[in-house]
Amino acid sequence: MPIEEWDHLQVRSSLCNGCQKPFEDKEDYHTALSLTPEGYRRRDLCQACWGAAERGSAISYWQGTFQIPPPPKPETLKREDAESLLRKFIDSKDPGHANVRYILAIMLERKRTLRHRDTTEQEGQKVLIYEHARTGETFLVPDPRLRLDQLEAVQTEVSALLAPPPAPTPVEQALAAVEQEANAAAIAAAENQPPNDAEPPTPQAQG
Numbered sequence: 371m372p373i374e375e376w377d378h379l380q381v382r383s384s385l386c387n388g389c390q391k392p393f394e395d396k397e398d399y400h401t402a403l404s405l406t407p408e409g410y411r412r413r414d415l416c417q418a419c420w421g422a423a424e425r426g427s428a429i430s431y432w433q434g435t436f437q438i439p440p441p442p443k444p445e446t447l448k449r450e451d452a453e454s455l456l457r458k459f460i461d462s463k464d465p466g467h468a469n470v471r472y473i474l475a476i477m478l479e480r481k482r483t484l485r486h487r488d489t490t491e492q493e494g495q496k497v498l499i500y501e502h503a504r505t506g507e508t509f510l511v512p513d514p515r516l517r518l519d520q521l522e523a524v525q526t527e528v529s530a531l532l533a534p535p536p537a538p539t540p541v542e543q544a545l546a547a548v549e550q551e552a553n554a555a556a557i558a559a560a561e562n563q564p565p566n567d568a569e570p571p572t573p574q575a576q577g
């Protein structure tokens with residue numbers, strides 16, 4: 371399976387995919403991921419509906435505790451953080467983003483935003499399965515098998531994406547002001563220049 375087809379995420383269901391009963395707050399659920407011809411399929415089941423057959427056909431399985439998601443936060447200042455970047459890159463089909471995505475996922479695991487649920491291997495490709503701690507979304511992140519000598523470059527790339535562009539220093543501001551003044555002076559001088567074909571003023575001898 372090409373790496374691009376791993377990049378999708380599936381939201382945890384708010385109801386049991388078996389009996390259709392909505393999950394209650396703090397209710398235990400079982401999640402099974404299986405590979406179908408259409409791609410990954412996620413099933414979330416309550417304790418009563420969970421069975422061995424489901425487990426048998428799954429490539430990955432985990433248990434969690436359902437939490438009623440809190441109401442969405444009011445839209446605050448948009449800021450690229452590790453999570454929004456990961457969401458951006460998980461939709462990206464650029465295979466060059468695989469390294470960045472992997473580092474972001476590890477960062478978010480350390481921050482406990484993502485929970486590592488399982489690691490699966492498909493056709494030699496190791497894939498980390500994460501679940502978002504708050505929303506329950508599934509993130510499938512292929513392990514790009516970074517070598518140590520590649521790690522630093524990717525970390526630098528990620529920090530550059532996360533850091534806001536640096537504010538100009540006082541010296542840079544002063545230089546910019548000087549440059550602007552010099553430009554204005556040059557424009558003014560050019561405007562005052564007589565056209566080339568004009569007669570130069572002839573000095574009149576005063577007798």
Ligand SMILES: [Zn+2]
Nearest residue numbers: 386389416419
């Ligand atoms: Zn059920």
